[in-house]
Amino acid sequence: MPRSSADIASRLLDSALHLFAERTYEGTQMPAVAHHAQVGVGSIYRYYPSKEALGNAVFRYAKGGLLAELTEATARPASSPRKEFAQIWRGFTRFAGGSPAAFAFLEHQQHDTFLDAESRVLAAEIDAFAADIIERGQRAGAIRPGDAAVLVALAIGAFGGLLKSIRPLLVTDLSPETLADAESAVWDLLHRKA
Amino acid sequence: MPRSSADIASRLLDSALHLFAERTYEGTQMPAVAHHAQVGVGSIYRYYPSKEALGNAVFRYAKGGLLAELTEATARPASSPRKEFAQIWRGFTRFAGGSPAAFAFLEHQQHDTFLDAESRVLAAEIDAFAADIIERGQRAGAIRPGDAAVLVALAIGAFGGLLKSIRPLLVTDLSPETLADAESAVWDLLHRKA
Amino acid sequence: MPRSSADIASRLLDSALHLFAERTYEGTQMPAVAHHAQVGVGSIYRYYPSKEALGNAVFRYAKGGLLAELTEATARPASSPRKEFAQIWRGFTRFAGGSPAAFAFLEHQQHDTFLDAESRVLAAEIDAFAADIIERGQRAGAIRPGDAAVLVALAIGAFGGLLKSIRPLLVTDLSPETLADAESAVWDLLHRKA
Amino acid sequence: MPRSSADIASRLLDSALHLFAERTYEGTQMPAVAHHAQVGVGSIYRYYPSKEALGNAVFRYAKGGLLAELTEATARPASSPRKEFAQIWRGFTRFAGGSPAAFAFLEHQQHDTFLDAESRVLAAEIDAFAADIIERGQRAGAIRPGDAAVLVALAIGAFGGLLKSIRPLLVTDLSPETLADAESAVWDLLHRKA
DNA sequence: TATGAATGAGGATTCATTCAT
DNA sequence: AATGAATGAATCCTCATTCAT
Secondary structure, three states: OOOOHHHHHHHHHHHHHHHHHHHOOOOOOHHHHHHHOOOOHHHHHHHOOOHHHHHHHHHHHHHHHHHHHHHHHOOOOOOOHHHHHHHHHHHHHHHHHHOHHHHHHHHOOHHHHOOOHHHHHHHHHHHHHHHHHHHHHHHOOOEOOOOHHHHHHHHHHHHHHHHHOOOOOOHHHOOHHHHHHHHHHHHHHHEOOO | OOOOHHHHHHHHHHHHHHHHHHHOOOOOOHHHHHHHOOOOHHHHHHHOOOHHHHHHHHHHHHHHHHHHHHHHHOOOOOOOHHHHHHHHHHHHHHHHHHOHHHHHHHHOOHHHHOOOHHHHHHHHHHHHHHHHHHHHHHHOOOEOOOOHHHHHHHHHHHHHHHHHOOOOOOHHHOOHHHHHHHHHHHHHHHEOOO | OOOOHHHHHHHHHHHHHHHHHHHOOOOOOHHHHHHHOOOOHHHHHHHOOOHHHHHHHHHHHHHHHHHHHHHHHOOOOOOOHHHHHHHHHHHHHHHHHHOHHHHHHHHOOHHHHOOOHHHHHHHHHHHHHHHHHHHHHHHOOOEOOOOHHHHHHHHHHHHHHHHHOOOOOOHHHOOHHHHHHHHHHHHHHHEOOO | OOOOHHHHHHHHHHHHHHHHHHHOOOOOOHHHHHHHOOOOHHHHHHHOOOHHHHHHHHHHHHHHHHHHHHHHHOOOOOOOHHHHHHHHHHHHHHHHHHOHHHHHHHHOOHHHHOOOHHHHHHHHHHHHHHHHHHHHHHHOOOEOOOOHHHHHHHHHHHHHHHHHOOOOOOHHHOOHHHHHHHHHHHHHHHEOOO
């Protein structure tokens, strides 16, 4: 089972993501990452110049994954705001189901200690993406008025809360009914009542 | 102005809370806590046997503060589930406004690394308290059916998201209108539609 | 035998000087310095922020010691250039005898890797001090003409070579006759022949 | 343009010499040597079993070069001790001019950490060669009496000091006059005065 | 034969904790 | 009781050396 360079780099990314998600960036030691990735400590530094760089790579990997999922989920035009919300919900669900660690890691609030400028830009992009959808819904009269950023925060917060409430953070452990109930609850949070 | 024991102990708690909220439990050094509390490093150990103990004390201090606020907010019986929700919302708002650091700290997901059994019990109590209120509302037909824990998670998550969206985490920076809008949005999340 | 702060700082300086002289700055490990000074590794960092800072402190300590010795040796005016040379020679001899490690360390050529600006200034001062004496001797007609810096380099180089030739670098191991012979040889190197 | 084995081995030697001279043996990394020699790191180990072995090879290469230069310079019998000294001086000058790095490297004092027995023998040979010349001069009454080793040390030290005083260590940067002046100064150091 | 990615022991530095004052 | 200097285990990172290609 020969390991290519890309292989090692990505295994390091995955290992770091898992450990950071579980025990915090600060609480994870480089040797632990190496061990989890089944690689020598020194090898980490061949791919990432420092722990901080690794932290940023992990952040961008996770955030980028979410962005990709959302982009894909909303690729085909939805026939109604409710449908578009369903697409988004599905994107989040798939992302959280496919990469629970990535979702958990992004939920952490302590990124400020190591994020660099580029990472912050990416984070802002996602926020803009989400705010844009909300604003379209508002113009269509389907979503309640008010600061789009606030509505985004409420909705994503709710989704995050839902995930946090289950251990380990596996959406797949939620029954389809529970998930559907949660979806309509969050839709009601956003929806403009008649 | 000699300082009483209780004085030092509580200043340490406050300082630790602030720093933990800002830079993570793992990312905060004991000397930093001592410095912030204007106390010698050695003194910390007269009040808290270890960093872990301090971390748990801080957690219980914060969680206990929230519980107290919620208990007080719901002290007088509410005339309707919507009113009771308003009480709860007010409790959260007051708590987050009065101790932003405490709220921020509780939002961190990484407590698992240092929480002891007693702290976990306290955390469970709050959850039970919240679930109980939801269940009462469900029995009264005012809150949508479904797993109460899930609804709690969604609502608290939404509130947390709202707070996270503003920097620094100061509810007091939100306009009364925004806050009111958010409150009804979250109520709609919980409310059983006709 | 309680150890004062100044005590530790200076013992660290001495230990580092000895080890740097013996095995190079690069070849000396911080734990070795700590061990030699009978101090914990961490303590080094209470007095010197980094190995580089320690290296510079050692350099300034050694160079400053030489400057002090030379200043003292030439404190009282000499009645002739030859007498002044004898004073200088005595200064070097006393310095090399009293702090063999300091002399040996200064003879190393590899300081460039860690010296900071302040250290370089000090080094330049000594050079100026020496050049000044040579120039006075030249004006008095006692020292051969030519670039003073070159003459300084030749004379100090000769003295350094003398020291290097004995192991361990102890001037005190040289017989008074040998030392006197060397002194007149170096004087002849400088002296203007009739 | 495939490179022969000897080619690689000698380029490694040159590169190592340059880097060792500039940044110390301890301060030079094997990858840096490989890079400078435009060779893969692994290749070093095909020619030199270890860094220590490379260090010794470099030392012997440099010291051997000096010995060769001196041997050649003194090949034809000199008509007087002063002429013989001129030959030696010329040998040193040519060596230092032709291989500044080699000369600089030999001036380092810290070889003790890695020199093996064979290298020490070679070093002793050079010393003997020089002492022998001095002793012949003494017997001829041209050089001052005293320990030959001490005189060698003084003279070579002076020459070394001269070189050190210029940056970068290039004899070729010294004017012919300065060089001639220095030569007679050092001769006066050795010369028996009437 | 030449390479350079992979390794892990070793080096500089940090920080929770102790203890003499 | 309060302090903060001292400590050394633990952390991040480097680099001599190996080995599969």
